[in-house]
Amino acid sequence: MNFQPLFLWTDILVWLLVLACLTFGWTVARTPALRSSWHAVLARPMGMASLVVLAVFVFIGLADSLHYRARLDNGQLDVEVRSLLDKALGSLNERSERTYSAPLATHAQARETIEKPDGRQVRETPRLQHGGAHLADPEKDWLADVAVRTATGLMWGALVSLSLFMLLALLMRAVWRCDLKTAFARLWLPSPAAIAWRSLLMTGALILLATGVITSLAGGYHVLGTDKVGQDVLYQTLKSVRTGLVIGTLTTLVTLPLAIGLGLLAGYFRGWVDDVIQYVYTTLNSIPWVLLVAAAVLIVQVFIEQNESSFSSVAERADVRLLALCVIIGLTGWTGLARLLRAETLKLRELDYVTAARAFGVSGPRILTRHILPNVQHLILISIVMDFSGLVLAEAILSYVGVGVDPVMNSWGNMINAARLELAREPVVWWPLVAAFSFMFALVLAANLFADVVQDAFDPRVSKAAGDKP
């Protein structure tokens, strides 16, 4: 074997989460009520479109969560930990320049003193080692080359989209048991209350077109430029996706047991239990959040530095710090949901079906799991989806303050933090900030739009459940 798989802590948790999601999906498919709610989510064009965007991000994140260490020619393991995403992006990581260069540039951004073969020293912007290196005369050929590459990319994107459309039609023909023409019509023509296939196809096609163009351009250029040490910004941004997703999801894993457990207990048992739990969360809420997180992160950092020797690679150390950050944000961020669940439980416990269960002598924990928990599920789901985007932003804020993820780890927060100095340069280095910002914006916007649709579908106050009552 010329590589050895490496399981970082967050990798294991991320894949466990994927497993949990698949189990949840299976339960949904078997429960008619849940299935109809999720169907309502997918029937909304907005829900479908944002789900596709999210799925692309998740796909990138998962590809980046399979790590390995390559075996070098001398039989030793490489110290560098690489992921499947690194492998897929291939040369993107390796083709670094000396320092800053603008997107699609052929020359470096800053002037340097260069010694000509004839011994003269001139100050000019040198040609990049990789960006546009294939061009004989950049001044003349650049525009044509970029145009050709863009067109090729678009063509490939369109081709792949069309073939995916075909494939989907063939697949659905088997599922719906109809002829191909009907399958095409059903996929393309919008019909109310059906799954929004057209949004799926359109969003997918747009993403594929963009991917095509970027891939085609990335063959000869740095599409989003390079940063201070000459690393490709596109590569960094893509690697940051995983960091954002991990923070957004794993933190929830820490939050949920605390929020659900304490919220339900406080609401159901009231009395001194409620007093203690309320005391804890009001105290926690009254400490400034950034201060609390900063203190905790600094403690963890000291711990990591003292145990430097127990980490075999930089990646492992950075990973432990990422995990610690998730736990810290989770431990300080459960109060909102707990408060919400407490209030809902206070309301539910007075309902007649809970009283009926008590009249049967059903025990407290059993009432909580069978009667209360299933009836607050929609609140939990809505708040998970809504908190996700907040957590992605929180990572950026904390890294900006300097208490976020490890500085060697790619993250949007670190990129934005670096942009503080880059924006002060002359001429301005704007591309790392814009790249980080647009990717983060896409993810957060998609998550928020998706959360809106989920809320509409699951919140009984908004939708159809009202129609049940006379």
Place this chain on the structure above:
Amino acid sequence: MSLLNVDNLSVRIGGVTPVDGVSFSIDAGESFVLLGESGSGKSMTALAITRLLPSGGHITAGDILFDGQQLQFLPESGMRRLRGSGMAMIFQEPQTSLNPVMTIGEQIAEALPPGSSRAAQRAEVIRLLDEVGIPNPQTRLHSYPFELSGGQKQRAMIAQALAGQPKLLIADEPTTALDVTLQAQILELIRRLARERAMSLLMITHDLGVARHMADKVGIMYAGQLVETLPVGKGRGIEQAFHPYTLKLMDAVPNLNRAGARLAAIPGRVPPLDQPFHGCRFADRCEHAFSPCAGTPPAWTALGQGHAVRCHLTAVSDARSKPEKAVAATVIPPGQETVLKVRDLEVTFIQRTGQLFGKQRIRAVDGISFDLAGSETLALVGESGCGKTTAVKAILGLTPVTHGEVILDGQRVSGLSERQFKPHRKLAQIVFQDPYSSLNPRMRVGDILMEGMSALDVDAPSSREAAIASLLEKVGLPQDTAFKYPHEFSGGQRQRIAIARALAVKPRVLICDEPTSALDVSVQAQILNLLVDLQREEGLAMVFITHNLAAVGYLAHRVAVMKEGKIVETGATRDILTRPQHPYTQGLLAAVI
């Protein structure tokens, strides 16, 4: 000339047509009552007239002519001028219809026509409050809604509606949320105001008594259509009705004269309104249905004196055999053995008062005592807040007993801990009022029925499936019910499930906490019949909590009247209903309409 003329009105919301071709007219000074069960489209008709339909709803056809104006073409600004001064509306729930952070004086002044001085407004508000019978209007003016009782809130809302001097008052179930005695007062008030101001009244109700009391003309709605309009009063009553649905509705109302006899329940339920209809909408529930009913929608037939009906039976003179008198069944004699004995039961709550650390004891149940024998029904009658629900919760061990004894089947259960009480829990079970909140929406019906059995270890686990099947049969539900979720059932069916759940543990005492007050009249009759049947078959002792004295006569052997936590009068049903001794009971009886 009529004040309001509605012609062929149809309303559509999404895929549903809640109002389909409704026509009626109201003369100046006339009271028109729209009578119907829930889902019949009566409220939607009123909302369409005021053009306040919920979002997504619109008028698809028809003319609304009010005071010479075509309402459906009126711009929204014109409509706004009309609301208040032309027509005003009062709603069912005074709790939510008044803004809790504004004083009632401000809210009424808001509805006054603009342009008068503050002093004049104030004087007018005081006059209005006085007119609707709120004492001390000068000081009450500054009260917030929470400082008023339910009846006073409803009066304040009526004052607000009157502020614009409307020609038409639309009242949507104005007394449904109120107690019997208050209901009579409010209805009397509305009637007096309408007469004094020569105001027309459009009243919406599901209650035959209210209709009989208030109407000059009644329109009966069924499944989105008006099926009969008939004048009431001047020696004519609703009893003159022709349509089989109206007649059935009247037979379905329980009262003392029907004690022991089965109520006339209408089988089935109101059809959903998201489908096209081909024949008479009532055909599949009608016992007189014959060939044309299924295929042709019936046309209006005039029966003279403003009485018109939409029924095929008018064409054939004696297609209907005279409705056979309800089968008189014997009243089940109560058993000898006492199963529930309550002695000096007292429940007090500690309530925080406004002051810091201030506490106050509220005596919700204040020393009640009664005995209940097997197969006997005791009706606990009282208005809301009299402590009847608290009393039964204390009997069931759901609320701690402060003082007194509860003896279930010879064993003292009051004052026991949760664990000590558990073995006795199967002796007494409860059926709640609201069938929507009493079933967990996330559990299958089978699991709901199973819960009590497994918690209290009734039946061997292997025989529980069979037990559920027989329970469902007993309460008249199909066998596949066990695999469905509660939201797939109507209110009446849910109440059957709730009854099955209580019976699953084979109790000796069944406590019914207003089990029919959230249901429609025809469904209410089905449930009451079921309870009487079950009592006969199982020898159940029942405590039947109600505020409705009429239902008491139908099924109770004895009545206990509760007021402010005490039983003020108790005795055999017939004695209480015919010769009440306590003034409070007399008042309750007088308020029944």
